[in-house]
Amino acid sequence: MVVESEFLMNKKTWRQDLYKKYPMLFAQKNLDMKQTCMCWGIECNYGWSSILDTTCTNIMGYWEHHKTTDEYKEDLKNHDEDYGPYEPQFVQIKEKYGGLRLYINNGSDRIYKIIARAENASYLICEQCGTSINVTSEGSWILTLCNKCRRDMHKWTLKKWINQMPSRIKWWLKRKKRKWLSPKKN
Numbered sequence: 001m002v003v004e005s006e007f008l009m010n011k012k013t014w015r016q017d018l019y020k021k022y023p024m025l026f027a028q029k030n031l032d033m034k035q036t037c038m039c040w041g042i043e044c045n046y047g048w049s050s051i052l053d054t055t056c057t058n059i060m061g062y063w064e065h066h067k068t069t070d071e072y073k074e075d076l077k078n079h080d081e082d083y084g085p086y087e088p089q090f091v092q093i094k095e096k097y098g099g100l101r102l103y104i105n106n107g108s109d110r111i112y113k114i115i116a117r118a119e120n121a122s123y124l125i126c127e128q129c130g131t132s133i134n135v136t137s138e139g140s141w142i143l144t145l146c147n148k149c150r151r152d153m154h155k156w157t158l159k160k161w162i163n164q165m166p167s168r169i170k171w172w173l174k175r176k177k178r179k180w181l182s183p184k185k186n
């Protein structure tokens with residue numbers, strides 16, 4: 001599956017756009033940190049925005065058609081009157097071990113299936129740029145990235161590391177023109 005750029009959301013406003021598009025699902029966005037982890041917002045990068053958009057559309061589609069049926073009420077898990085409203089709402093959205101994690105209250109079996117599909121898809125899509133080409137989940141801090149974004153991340157980390165060095169060492173490195181300062185392009 002290749003994610004075309006036209007399906008990707010606006011790079012600058014995608015989080016706000018999702019909050020606006022699905023107010024019910026993101027209702028906990030403005031609650032206190034004692035009540036929800038959703039107060040921190042969506043804690044993953046732009047590349048997964050289209051997965052989130054599709055997932056929200058699917059959950060809303062299911063909800064709109066089934067919310068009043070007995071089937072849904074029976075299917076409803078975790079529903080506790082004290083816990084909050086009857087509507088499904090995200091409690092937390094984050095990246096963990098290279099995968100997307102979606103936590104929701106008042107989910108049904110069907111909603112958990114939609115969420116599982118999104119979490120599985122995230123391992124195939126670069127969290128940074130959204131491509132599905134040359135994507136791997138690896139690194140000491142496991143992240144799902146394409147080759148290009150992984151190279152950029154390594155360059156950035158190396159640059160930051162070098163910048164923090166004392167200037168005498170930087171000068172010595174420059175003089176030696178050590179090969180590992182310019183990562184190989186493949």
Ligand SMILES: [Zn+2]
Pocket residue numbers: 126127128129130131145146147148149150
């Ligand atoms: Zn990428």
